[in-house]
Amino acid sequence: MGAGIRVLLVDDHPMIRSGLRAMLETDPAISVVGEAGDGDAAVVEARRLRPDVALVDVRMPVRDGIDATRRITAEGLAAVVVLTTFDLDEYVFGAIRAGAAGFLLKSTDARTLLEAVHRVAAGEGMLSPAVTRRVLEAVASRAPAPDAPPAVTAARASASPAFDELTPRERDVLACLAEGLGNQAIADRLVITETTAKSHVSRVLMKLGCSSRLQAAVVARDAGFAG
Template identity: 50%
Template sequence: MIRVVVVDDQELMRAGFRMVLGAQEDIELIGEAGDGADAVRLAERLQPDVVLMDIRMPVLDGVEATKRIVEAGSSRVLVMTTFDLDEYVYSALQAGASGFLLKDTPPAHLVSALRAVASGDAVVSPSVTRRLLDRFVNAGGGPPQDTSALDVLTEREREVLMLIAKGLSNLEIAETLFLSEATVKTHVGRILAKLELRDRVQAVVLAYETGLIRPGNNH
């Protein structure tokens, strides 16, 4: 059973999520919160598998709430947004969210996304994530992070990381590099372990922030 906490400051949205999740045999809605501060307290107390997190809320926004929940290690976070190019989503991905969905996502997609995140996968639309990162990475004009963070990777692992950042699936990476999909999975696992990253979303963010991928041209 996948245990979920829903966080949204609009009662109507929470009621909608309640209805969708209540119809699933493998998902249990164990708590609701109307702001980020309540979300952090609930996550700490209930230890849900996934927190479905609104971004823009009073008291404590979804970005800071995501950061605190991820740092506590209690749950994985899937953020919801109204806009596909939302600077708060970029901040939430940096803070450790396992992906994001638009609020008008069809119920079936929402449910499959929750299942994916609960199983340890990241939920991310590569095209939207790329546009998000292109738009917001280094928005303040600062230089990229020190690329020495990537020195622990082999040349092949750097290649794989670059392709992950371009939004390619394991199968597509395998075809591009003439490897088996199993080999690519092994490389991805090693990359995440060496860089101490939770999932592919974090790998994409790091690739942009270190300048491995340049905003605007994906090279």
């Protein structure tokens, strides 16, 4: 997992930031280096602090979390985990399009929060199971999803011929991605090293034209790689 993970907290409610800080600081490998109460401040602080991970709320004044995420990821300032109450699907779809690496419900427990920070800092994705189910169900539907990300739609449209380019092992990896498994879990499932799993994941994303693990999970589910 590594050590010294620097985190920026972004939420317009001081009490929520305080609670997140308390949970994160139980892990000696994580340090909260800054806080921001709106999207504009989040971008400014991300530029100043260059954290490893930014935990970003969706609904905030001045600039919302989706736009802040888009700016932070576009500039390569930090990996972003979006926090949501999941009132509206389009928030999560917007976060996918904006380049978020993870999605968590605000009601998540400390263990899951810490795992998300570690996994995202290590270059993996982290999805709340509840969020994963809702997103996959929505985008796998033949009906248009609300605010469906163009990248996901394009990936689905072009995925069929790309599947033919996958090796048998890469198909196994894709099935694991469809279940939301991380690199170590994929390695354990397929009895390979984590480094090899990470390499396979990168090749799968490239061949399918997907920019994230979630997009790959979407096209995999749509193609019947997982139930």
